[in-house]
Amino acid sequence: MFVPFRALMQQHWKAIVVLIPFLWLLVFFLTPFFIVVKISVAESLIASPPFSRLLDWSNGWPPTIAINLENYAYLWEDSLYIKTYLSSLKIASISTLLCLLIGYPMAYAIVRTPGTGKFVLLLLVMLPFWTSFLLRVYAWMGLLADQGTINDILIWLGLVDKPVRLLYSHFAVYVGIVYTYLPFMILPLYAIMERLDHSLNEAAADLGAKPVSAFFTVTLPLTMPGILAGCLLVFIPATGEFVIPDLLGGGNVLMIGKILSSEFNANHDWPVASAVAVALLLVLMVPMLFYHRIQSMDVNR
Amino acid sequence: MTEQPFIKVRGLTRTFGNFTAVDNIDLDINRGELFVLLGGSGCGKTTLLRMLAGFETPDAGSIEIDGADMAQTPPYSRPVNMMFQSYALFPHMSVEKNVAYGLKRDGVDRAQIKLRVGEMLQMVEMQDFAKRKPHQLSGGQRQRVALARSLIKKPKVLLLDEPLGALDKRLREQTQFELMELQDKLGTTFVVVTHDQEEAMTLATRIAVMEGGRFMQIGTPAEVYETPATKFVANFVGSVNMIDGVVTSCQPGLVDVKTKQGAVTLQAQSRDEHAVGSEVSIAVRPEKIIIQKTRPETEPETPNVLHGTVKELAYLGRLSTLRVETDAGFIVEVTSPNTTRHSDGKHPFEWDDEVYISFPAASAVVLIA
Numbered sequence: 001m002f003v004p005f006r007a008l009m010q011q012h013w014k015a016i017v018v019l020i021p022f023l024w025l026l027v028f029f030l031t032p033f034f035i036v037v038k039i040s041v042a043e044s045l046i047a048s049p050p051f052s053r054l055l056d057w058s059n060g061w062p063p064t065i066a067i068n069l070e071n072y073a074y075l076w077e078d079s080l081y082i083k084t085y086l087s088s089l090k091i092a093s094i095s096t097l098l099c100l101l102i103g104y105p106m107a108y109a110i111v112r113t114p115g116t117g118k119f120v121l122l123l124l125v126m127l128p129f130w131t132s133f134l135l136r137v138y139a140w141m142g143l144l145a146d147q148g149t150i151n152d153i154l155i156w157l158g159l160v161d162k163p164v165r166l167l168y169s170h171f172a173v174y175v176g177i178v179y180t181y182l183p184f185m186i187l188p189l190y191a192i193m194e195r196l197d198h199s200l201n202e203a204a205a206d207l208g209a210k211p212v213s214a215f216f217t218v219t220l221p222l223t224m225p226g227i228l229a230g231c232l233l234v235f236i237p238a239t240g241e242f243v244i245p246d247l248l249g250g251g252n253v254l255m256i257g258k259i260l261s262s263e264f265n266a267n268h269d270w271p272v273a274s275a276v277a278v279a280l281l282l283v284l285m286v287p288m289l290f291y292h293r294i295q296s297m298d299v300n301r
Numbered sequence: 302m303t304e305q306p307f308i309k310v311r312g313l314t315r316t317f318g319n320f321t322a323v324d325n326i327d328l329d330i331n332r333g334e335l336f337v338l339l340g341g342s343g344c345g346k347t348t349l350l351r352m353l354a355g356f357e358t359p360d361a362g363s364i365e366i367d368g369a370d371m372a373q374t375p376p377y378s379r380p381v382n383m384m385f386q387s388y389a390l391f392p393h394m395s396v397e398k399n400v401a402y403g404l405k406r407d408g409v410d411r412a413q414i415k416l417r418v419g420e421m422l423q424m425v426e427m428q429d430f431a432k433r434k435p436h437q438l439s440g441g442q443r444q445r446v447a448l449a450r451s452l453i454k455k456p457k458v459l460l461l462d463e464p465l466g467a468l469d470k471r472l473r474e475q476t477q478f479e480l481m482e483l484q485d486k487l488g489t490t491f492v493v494v495t496h497d498q499e500e501a502m503t504l505a506t507r508i509a510v511m512e513g514g515r516f517m518q519i520g521t522p523a524e525v526y527e528t529p530a531t532k533f534v535a536n537f538v539g540s541v542n543m544i545d546g547v548v549t550s551c552q553p554g555l556v557d558v559k560t561k562q563g564a565v566t567l568q569a570q571s572r573d574e575h576a577v578g579s580e581v582s583i584a585v586r587p588e589k590i591i592i593q594k595t596r597p598e599t600e601p602e603t604p605n606v607l608h609g610t611v612k613e614l615a616y617l618g619r620l621s622t623l624r625v626e627t628d629a630g631f632i633v634e635v636t637s638p639n640t641t642r643h644s645d646g647k648h649p650f651e652w653d654d655e656v657y658i659s660f661p662a663a664s665a666v667v668l669i670a
Contacts, residue, residue: 202356203389205376207403208454217402221393 033281040274041067051270071275080259081276085283087254091170091245092238095177096185099234100227102178103185107226110186111193122190125183137176137247144172144248168250176244181237185230192226225295232291236284256280305368307332307490308353308458313362315348322348324514325362330507335484335491339501340511341537346494349511350460353492354383367457377406382456386463388447390435396422396446397431403454421449424483441472448480452487461493465500477503498538502526510534526586532668535584542590542633543668544583548575556667557604558583563629568604569665582668587636589664592623592650596657606659607633611650623650625658633658 009016042051043066055063075081110121128136143149146163154160166172196219204214242257249255256276263273306329315323323345330336338346351357353364355376364371366380382403390399400421404414422428425445435443444467451459464480465473481504484491495501501508502522509519510533517537518530529535532543544567546558556571558581569583591597597606609627616639623635635658637650650656 197387197389199385199387199389200391202354202376203383203385203391203450204402205356206354206381206383207450208377208406209402210377213406218391 036274036277039270040071040278041069042271042274043068043070044269044271049270050268068271071271072279074272075275075279081279084254084256084259085279088239088256089283091173091177091253091255092235092241095174095181095238096231096235098174098178099182099185100231103182103189103230104223104227106182107186107189107193110190111196125186125190128183133180134243136180137243140172140176140179141167141247144175167248168252170249170253172248173245173253173255176248177238177241180244181234184233184237188229188233189223189226192223196222228291228294232287235287239284240280306330307334307367308492309363309365311363311365313349313352313364314360315345315352315357316360321514323352323359326514326516328509328516328519330490330492332490333488335481335493335504335506337493337495337501337505337508338511339495339498339508339538341496344511345514346496346511347462348514350383350462350492350494353458354381354460355379380457381460382451382454382458383460384447384451384462384464386466388435388443388467390443390446390450392435395432395434396427396438399435399446400449400453402450407454417453421453425449440467440469441476444468444476448483452483452489456489458490458492461491463495464493466495466497473500480504502538508538510537512537528666529584529668532582532584535666535668540587540634542585542587544585544631544633546581546583548577548579548581550577551575555662556581558667560629560631562631563627565607565627565629566604567665568662569667570663571667573667575667575669579669584666584668585633585660585664587622587634588620588638590633590635590658590660592625592635592637593657593659594650594654597659599659605662605665606657608655608657609633611652611654611656614648614650614652616648621648621650623656625656627658 038054039051042054044050045052052066052068054066056066057063106125110118110125113121141148144166145151146165146167148167150166151160151163154164155162200218200222201214204218205211209217240257240260241255242261245253245255245258246261249258260273260276260280263269263276267273308328308330310326310328313323313326313328314321322343326349338349340346348357352359353366353371355371355374359372369380371379391402394402397418401414401418404417409417418431419428422431425448427442427445427449430438430442430446435446438446444464448464451461461480465476468476477500480491493501493504495504505522507519507521508525510517510525512533518525518534520528525534525538529538529541535541535543544558544560545562546560546567548556549559549566550557551571551574554570554572556569556575558567558569559565560567560583567583575581596608599606607625607627607629609625611623612626612632613624615622618639620636620638623637625633625635627633639648643649
């Protein structure tokens with residue numbers, strides 16, 4: 001038994017190595033996804049489960065297939081959903097941009113820090129992951145609330161005489177998303193900048209490029225893969241973010257994750273909730289495919 | 302020379318923490334020279350080059366290039382270009398774009414750029430590779446692109462950091478001559494950093510041998526090789542036999558030295574005065590020693606004739622290196638050219654052969670430190 005296994009490994013180890021994550025994705029991603037797709041084309045029922053079956057066996061063989069596209073039509077017709085998708089994309093885009101603007105100089109500074117300081121800074125970037133995400137968002141509520149720390153300080157300093165509205169606003173959502181996803185921007189940027197050859201910058205300077213020009217002609221293009229990876233890692237989860245807009249945004253901020261949650265939990269409309277999820281995935285496929293395309297171009301270069 | 306030196310360095314110092322990389326250096330380099338900074342790693346040669354380029358700021362001293370003080374001039378405004386040891390080619394740009402980079406930064410118009418890049422690529426014989434990316438080139442081709450890129454702006458001075466270090470031996474030898482030809486054609490002043498003494502000897506009009514942030518000797522390759530100023534230079538440039546002894550007499554031009562080991566008297570030419578009783582070393586290059594099986598027909602008391610036995614023998618093809626243990630006890634390295642073919646595998650000298658080695662006093666140098 002042992003020898004055949006070994007021979008199998010030797011001959012097919014590449015296939016086996018690929019097969020394991022493939023099976024993982026099949027079981028834990030593709031299957032649930034198909035269930036969601038199935039529910040999204042069902043009809044909402046007051047029953048358990050609260051949706052109609054895809055295959056109706058009541059008339060015997062062959063079963064009738066019931067596909068109901070009304071949920072998708074509903075998403076299209078009710079302007080709330082499109083508005084919310086657009087609002088989500090806008091919030092995610094601005095947050096991604098903010099993360100990039102903050103994260104890029106941070107990653108650069110970390111890379112250029114000599115000695116062990118670099119690893120201390122890198123550790124600090126990753127440190128928030130050691131506590132619960134939910135706890136950290138609650139902490140922001142405490143900081144941003146009317147009677148929260150920031151308002152207390154502002155009043156104590158005499159800058160304002162009554163609390164400024166910080167919590168339950170777009171501002172709070174941006175703070176939350178940027179704070180939460182900043183490490184996902186910094187880490188890929190750090191990884192690519194770490195490999196950047198400093199002599200390239202010197203060569204640019206030597207050939208007459210002033211620092212700004214050297215940055216735009218050498219550093220920026222060479223760190224572009226890190227920028228793309230970081231933006232994707234922030235943009236995709238931020239678009240579907242639920243906890244941050246729910247806790248920090250209150251009723252003022254429209255985000256698709258919140259809609260999805262309320263369709264599912266409050267309205268018990270599983271089919272519409274599923275349709276929202278599937279539509280979200282399709283929306284997010286666009287930047288993913290774009291990234292994939294650029295990456296394969298990079299390989300061909 | 303009445304002309305002002307093209308590059309004038311005075312009192313230049315650079316320290317990194319406790320380490321003094323370049324220690325109060327003065328240097329004059331003339332227009333059109335191919336000047337080589339030679340030394341081991343950490344001798345300060347690269348730091349000196351980087352200060353000329355403007356990447357390192359001197360702690361003290363001044364650099365003048367063509368009469369202009371460089372203290373306040375950032376790298377991007379210096380009339381100097383550098384070829385980096387790693388070549389530092391921009392990986393995201395084609396050969397053409399790499400070479401054009403310097404001209405573009407200066408705002409040269411497109412047609413002019415195209416023309417000059419074309420000419421430059423022609424000169425380094427890379428015109429067929431204009432559209433390639435650096436990673437699609439061989440080491441030798443990358444070296445040419447790096448050279449083209451650093452010459453495109455017609456710098457007053459070209460700095461080359463180990464320009465041939467990344468090439469294999471055969472390519473290196475070929476490229477050495479191409480580099481010299483190019484320099485001759487353009488008349489640009491080249492300052493080359495290298496740790497390879499053969500490369501330095503081949504390329505240089507003058508060599509500066511560096512150690513511990515200072516110059517040990519500055520001179521033509523022949524001067525540095527034939528009359529090394531210090532033991533360090535003698536050892537670093539080529540191989541040498543260093544025999545320690547004490548001066549027993551110093552007539553004009555000739556110094557007699559009694560060796561510490563074996564107390565035999567050796568004679569060497571020297572222009573300097575040496576006090577009787579002072580400790581010196583006699584330096585003789587291995588190729589300047591004659592090795593024979595019989596005693597050379599000279600007066601019996603002629604100095605610099607030693608009897609010994611062959612202890613080690615290395616056949617290197619065009620020559621053989623022998624290590625002879627003299628009766629006095631010290632070991633002398635001798636190289637002997639293989640002028641005849643020994644296809645039967647027999648060498649003129651074999652292990653444990655008894656031999657006589659001799660060298661004229663003119664071939665030996667007296668060194669103090």
